[in-house]
Amino acid sequence: MLAYIIGSGVYRWALRRGAISDTVTLGGFNNRMYLRYGRLYIPLGFAVNFIAFWALVLLLTLIANDFKVVPLGDVVDIFTTLAWLIILQLYKVWKSYVDFYEFYRSPEASRKFIDWY
DSSP: OHHHHHHHHHIIIIIOOSOOOOOOOTTSHHHHHHHHHGGGHHHHHHHHHHHHHHHHHHHHHHHHTTTSOOOHHHHHHHHHHTTHHHHHHHHHHHHHHHHHHHHHHSOGGGOOOOOOO
16 A cells, blocks of 8 residues: 555656646535644544544454453454554545645636536
């Protein structure tokens, strides 16, 4: 996963011609959080994703143990197994922050609005 992230970054930076176009969804939860908190979007996004990750790990551990008392070793094992999801979520938060930042910093005339209705 890390190789894909680095590879796509190198491709965009060195090999791709023309402007980079990304689609941002306006009016969604991430957009409202970016507009409200600005630079605090990154640490808040990391915190929200980390809490959601822990909830997922605890739910999977409870399901694996038939909703009985969960030994700490099982939680640590599942957390270690799914640790790559944290890296993926951190990348997602960082990329959405950069996308919103570039969108709001770009000139109004260069923005392309797509109506899906």
